[in-house]
Amino acid sequence: MFNQKRKRIFLLGTILIVSFLYTQIEYLFSHVEETIAAEKVGVNIEDFAPNIVGETLNGESFELEKLRGKKVILNFFATWCYPCQEEMPLISRLIQHLPANEIEFVAINLTSQENSMKDITPFLNHFKAELDPVLDVDGDIMNTYRIIGIPTTFILDEEGMIIERVDGPLTKELIERVLSVSIH
Structure with missing residues (x-):
């Protein structure tokens, strides 16, 4: 019984950690994409033109x-x-x-x-x-x-x-x- 309780706690902990890491990675990638896009706005060839x-x-x-x-x-x-x-x-x-x-x-x-x-x-x-x-x-x-x-x-x-x-x-x-x- 003690062993089953440890397995459930371990499984629940693993799920929580994986969920947390997933949300953090998604957050990180969205900010990286925004940063990359923002850096490419400019007035030179291969820049994205500023909005008018x-x-x-x-x-x-x-x-x-x-x-x-x-x-x-x-x-x-x-x-x-x-x-x-x-x-x-x-x-x-x-x-x-x-x-x-x-x-x-x-x-x-x-x-x-x-x-x-x-x-x-x-x-x-x-x-x-x-x-x-x-x-x-x-x-x-x-x-x-x-x-x-x-x-x-x-x-x-x-x-x-x-x-x-x-x-x-x-x-x-x-x-x-x-x-x-x-x-x-």
């Missing part, structure tokens, strides 16, 4: 993370920027050739750097750019993405990882190589 939350020129709310599952082209521009003006006709053509539901083009206007917000709509109309840019009114997005010169473009994969960063104007060759999109 903002409002567009037309007053729509925008959140970058809602575009997961699609490739995303993030293009930072300002209306006074001569290289931005030079690349806008290419962007207008690119937008027309993007495969629906596969690639999203997101323009981010560095509104904090503009002379006037009133310049944005005429600029887009002049280049026939069918865009509703996200407005970076206070410069937070520009700072988060470490934008030094414009235009700057990030290409994200379907998971939100940066696969290309272009400091300067986009080119037709780059678009065709990275996105496999043919522009006429």
Whole structure:
């Protein structure tokens, strides 16, 4: 009888220890995964792009993370920027050739750097750019993405990882190589 009682206590103790260790390991792994994911957020190739939350020129709310599952082209521009003006006709053509539901083009206007917000709509109309840019009114997005010169473009994969960063104007060759999109 004493032996059976010891076996039950031993079995119960073993079950409790195994249960405790299981919960601790699960807790540890979840924190390791969070730490690894948090370290990969950045603005370099193979980093996960920081989320962008903002409002567009037309007053729509925008959140970058809602575009997961699609490739995303993030293009930072300002209306006074001569290289931005030079690349806008290419962007207008690119937008027309993007495969629906596969690639999203997101323009981010560095509104904090503009002379006037009133310049944005005429600029887009002049280049026939069918865009509703996200407005970076206070410069937070520009700072988060470490934008030094414009235009700057990030290409994200379907998971939100940066696969290309272009400091300067986009080119037709780059678009065709990275996105496999043919522009006429």
